[in-house]
Amino acid sequence: MPGTILENLSGRKLSILVAILLICQITCFLIGGFIAPSPAGSQSILSTVCLDEEPNKFHEQDRWLTKECKSIDLANEQAAVGLNASNFVFVAKMPLYGMDFSRWQQNLVGVLQIDMLYKSGQSINSVIELTLDSKLAFRSKWDSENKWTYLSSSQEKRTVECMLLEDKEPKDKYPYSCSTVPLFELGSLHHDYYLLNMRLPVDDKGMNVDLGFIHDIYLNIIHMNGGFTKVWLSLKTVFFPVLIAIMVWFWRRVHMLARTPALLEYLLLIVGVTLAFLNVPLEFLTLHFNMPYMLLLGDIRQGVFYAALLSFWIIFAGEHMLIKETPHKNSLRVYWMHLSGILVGCLSLLIFDLCERGVQLYNPFYSIWVTPIGTNLALSFIILAGISAGIYFIFLCYMIWKAFKNISIKKSVLPSMSTVRRLHYEGIIYRFNFLMLATVVCAAVTIISFILSQIAEGQNKWDENMELEVSSALFTGVYGMWNIYIFAMLVLYAPSHKQWPTDTICGDNGEEVEFSRLPTDPCPNEISSLTSFASKVSMD
Amino acid sequence: MLAVANGAHQALLECRHQFQHRRWNCSILDELNVFGPVTSIPSRETAFAHALAAAGVTYAVSRACRDGHLSSCGCSRMGRPKTLRKDWIWGGCGDNLEYGYKFAQGFIDVRERERKFKRGSRKQGHALMNLHNNEAGRRAVIKMSRVTCKCHGVSGSCSLITCWQQLSNFREVGDFIRDKYDGATEVRVNKRGRLQLRDSRFRLPTANDLVYLEESPNYCIRNYTVGSLGTEGRICNRTSIDLDGCNLLCCGRGYNTMKTTLKERCQCKFKWCCEVECKTCIKSIELHTCK
Numbered sequence: 001m002p003g004t005i006l007e008n009l010s011g012r013k014l015s016i017l018v019a020i021l022l023i024c025q026i027t028c029f030l031i032g033g034f035i036a037p038s039p040a041g042s043q044s045i046l047s048t049v050c051l052d053e054e055p056n057k058f059h060e061q062d063r064w065l066t067k068e069c070k071s072i073d074l075a076n077e078q079a080a081v082g083l084n085a086s087n088f089v090f091v092a093k094m095p096l097y098g099m100d101f102s103r104w105q106q107n108l109v110g111v112l113q114i115d116m117l118y119k120s121g122q123s124i125n126s127v128i129e130l131t132l133d134s135k136l137a138f139r140s141k142w143d144s145e146n147k148w149t150y151l152s153s154s155q156e157k158r159t160v161e162c163m164l165l166e167d168k169e170p171k172d173k174y175p176y177s178c179s180t181v182p183l184f185e186l187g188s189l190h191h192d193y194y195l196l197n198m199r200l201p202v203d204d205k206g207m208n209v210d211l212g213f214i215h216d217i218y219l220n221i222i223h224m225n226g227g228f229t230k231v232w233l234s235l236k237t238v239f240f241p242v243l244i245a246i247m248v249w250f251w252r253r254v255h256m257l258a259r260t261p262a263l264l265e266y267l268l269l270i271v272g273v274t275l276a277f278l279n280v281p282l283e284f285l286t287l288h289f290n291m292p293y294m295l296l297l298g299d300i301r302q303g304v305f306y307a308a309l310l311s312f313w314i315i316f317a318g319e320h321m322l323i324k325e326t327p328h329k330n331s332l333r334v335y336w337m338h339l340s341g342i343l344v345g346c347l348s349l350l351i352f353d354l355c356e357r358g359v360q361l362y363n364p365f366y367s368i369w370v371t372p373i374g375t376n377l378a379l380s381f382i383i384l385a386g387i388s389a390g391i392y393f394i395f396l397c398y399m400i401w402k403a404f405k406n407i408s409i410k411k412s413v414l415p416s417m418s419t420v421r422r423l424h425y426e427g428i429i430y431r432f433n434f435l436m437l438a439t440v441v442c443a444a445v446t447i448i449s450f451i452l453s454q455i456a457e458g459q460n461k462w463d464e465n466m467e468l469e470v471s472s473a474l475f476t477g478v479y480g481m482w483n484i485y486i487f488a489m490l491v492l493y494a495p496s497h498k499q500w501p502t503d504t505i506c507g508d509n510g511e512e513v514e515f516s517r518l519p520t521d522p523c524p525n526e527i528s529s530l531t532s533f534a535s536k537v538s539m540d
Numbered sequence: 541m542l543a544v545a546n547g548a549h550q551a552l553l554e555c556r557h558q559f560q561h562r563r564w565n566c567s568i569l570d571e572l573n574v575f576g577p578v579t580s581i582p583s584r585e586t587a588f589a590h591a592l593a594a595a596g597v598t599y600a601v602s603r604a605c606r607d608g609h610l611s612s613c614g615c616s617r618m619g620r621p622k623t624l625r626k627d628w629i630w631g632g633c634g635d636n637l638e639y640g641y642k643f644a645q646g647f648i649d650v651r652e653r654e655r656k657f658k659r660g661s662r663k664q665g666h667a668l669m670n671l672h673n674n675e676a677g678r679r680a681v682i683k684m685s686r687v688t689c690k691c692h693g694v695s696g697s698c699s700l701i702t703c704w705q706q707l708s709n710f711r712e713v714g715d716f717i718r719d720k721y722d723g724a725t726e727v728r729v730n731k732r733g734r735l736q737l738r739d740s741r742f743r744l745p746t747a748n749d750l751v752y753l754e755e756s757p758n759y760c761i762r763n764y765t766v767g768s769l770g771t772e773g774r775i776c777n778r779t780s781i782d783l784d785g786c787n788l789l790c791c792g793r794g795y796n797t798m799k800t801t802l803k804e805r806c807q808c809k810f811k812w813c814c815e816v817e818c819k820t821c822i823k824s825i826e827l828h829t830c831k
Contacts, residue, residue: 039700040700045606045608046607080813082814084813084814085812085813088813096605096608097608097611097613109692113688119810173711174709174711175712177686180690185692200812202811211813214813215709220688220704353695356696357696
């Protein structure tokens with residue numbers, strides 16, 4: 001029975017491999033930090049208030065108000081006399097400064113910020129329900145200046161929370177501090193210019209009745225940075241063929257054995273495939289085709305990879321628990337209970353995502369969070385996902401703890417073995433621990449970098465000389481880390497050819513008699529001599 | 541240029557609002573130009589005026605950027621203070637507020653920097669004081685701006701988060717600088733041409749604080765050479781013991797009382813967008829004006 005490469009690799013070769021992987025890892029961090037700009041950028045656009053003289057024609061798809069309209073100054077109360085809320089259309093052309101969007105920028109998120117002023121005599125309601133009547137149009141660089149093409153329109157409800165800044169007695173014309181209002185999310189940034197026409201209609205049923213005196217409405221747009229997308233895609237383009245090559249090599253190794261592949265080997269392959277799915281640089285297609293579903297697809301790709309990785313960890317720990325209770329150890333069915341947590345969590349996240357981003361394919365203004373039912377639904381899915389993540393984590397910790405405990409029990413048997421054999425198994429145990437450690441380090445780095453990126457973005461940066469882009473470095477670094485982790489797993493857990501065809505561990509000669517094949521132990525199905533060793537010990 | 545003029549005008553309006561109940565009611569600022577007010581006395585009021593003018597320009601330029609009226613800001617190369625990597629498709633874009641700050645710095649400070657004075661002289665101290673207060677004004681705009689963030693990562697999670705500076709209302713900036721005016725520090729220029737605390741018991745002013753070199757002139761009496769209009773004829777509040785009270789505002793000269801009836805809108809109810817439902821109240825009040 002051959003061991004895995006991890007068990008047979010000499011210490012020197014292992015350290016060389018680890019060094020190479022570490023260098024790749026550092027390169028990933030540095031590429032993100034020094035070459036890529038920050039992952040996403042934003043623009044604040046002050047909307048122009050236009051006078052719409054024919055408000056009943058607002059919903060016509062070929063009638064658009066642009067910045068060249070007859071604008072009104074909201075601060076001037078006299079200008080608004082005799083007008084209706086439907087006459088006011090807030091217009092924002094994206095992007096600013098005569099620039100045009102590039103398809104490298106991938107997607108667009110629009111967030112409204114409403115600046116309201118207090119007027120004496122106004123009731124102060126902290127939570128205001130807004131009704132937004134908005135529509136989006138696009139234009140290409142080569143179209144004439146006024147040729148806007150209809151993209152989408154919708155009437156949506158949002159809530160905004162406003163409060164006066166001081167607890168003092170409210171003074172006239174003092175600003176409210178209002179929360180931001182998410183407006184739209186475009187999954188593809190296919191066109192050069194976008195135009196938003198929006199109004200806040202009123203009716204006698206209390207629509208927009210709590211609105212105060214609006215001073216300004218800003219539209220903040222968030223897009224991916226083209227430079228970051230380029231770096232990101234180059235990383236994917238490099239990782240993808242490397243991963244495919246390693247997977248092919250791995251699977252050929254497995255098939256060269258005279259046995260059917262073990263469960264862990266199947267799982268390793270599945271994790272590899274899902275990572276390859278994540279690595280396919282599909283985003284190149286968005287440069288030519290309009291693919292609004294890319295956001296959803298990206299979420300699904302990420303989700304599938306994490307589901308496979310989490311399943312792998314559970315089964316990896318389970319296979320190293322060194323307990324032979326069932327003869328059908330190497331089947332997925334044994335782990336149904338552990339895996340159902342992952343399944344439930346991932347499914348609820350998928351449904352949530354389909355509800356939010358799936359609907360946004362048809363209506364970019366849609367948000368699941370605005371209606372009470374939608375909020376409850378979304379929250380329940382997220383809570384469900386959280387609970388299953390918790391259950392999963394408890395299971396994983398339990399299994400790892402048990403595996404370590406069993407290994408330490410088995411370790412006590414080691415001194416009774418011959419020196420050569422003992423050193424061999426001590427090495428194996430050491431490397432198993434080493435790999436568990438690598439997993440923990442990877443997880444820890446991911447969590448820490450997640451927190452760091454929040455801090456890096458949360459505070460504003462006025463440091464001129466900061467050339468290092470922290471959040472990009474963390475993004476590319478973590479992405480590279482998981483790729484390298486899977487590379488290492490595939491390489492180190494591939495069957496080694498060092499010991500075959502001559503079989504030493506499961507052999508029947510002399511000293512190794514205690515490791516002889518047992519009837520209950522399907523030796524050819526073992527991938528790790530560690531587990532076979534341990535099973536022998538436990539049988540003793 | 542339009543933005544700069546707007547900013548200066550806004551600063552003037554704000555100054556009048558902040559000082560409507562004080563002895564000095566922004567009188568020197570009537571000749572306000574884009575370089576800041578020309579005043580001969582480096583007083584607390586001058587400090588305030590400079591800071592507010594710098595803040596006004598910073599604010600107006602940032603706002604004009606967001607409006608799309610200024611093509612030089614944002615991400616284009618023209619007029620940007622530092623060369624940007626536009627080829628990284630907007631990754632090198634700076635914040636509008638930062639642009640407004642840089643613009644105001646280059647525009648307003650140049651007046652103080654272009655002239656050379658003898659080190660340690662009164663005029664050099666005045667220039668240094670103006671520079672300091674201009675910086676304080678610009679920083680006030682940044683300090684009063686709020687950072688807002690939006691999560692837009694996988695499934696809308698915060699794995700990807702983008703933040704931006706949200707411009708506050710100029711009234712808040714004005715309030716902030718007024719507070720700094722009330723807590724301004726008196727300094728003097730030393731032989732090495734640096735500003736130094738006049739009374740070392742006070743704490744050192746930071747870049748956000750206002751500094752002044754000389755005590756304010758007496759704003760009670762009309763004196764055009766120091767930029768004072770006097771408080772004669774100003775309306776005061778009889779019952780207030782604050783600065784707007786007749787006792788303080790009229791500098792102890794007493795006041796005239798006049799009975800008038802006033803027609804004004806009251807109990808207004810604002811309805812979006814264009815309706816203000818008000819009642820007309822007729823009040824008979826006593827109007828007090830300083831002698």
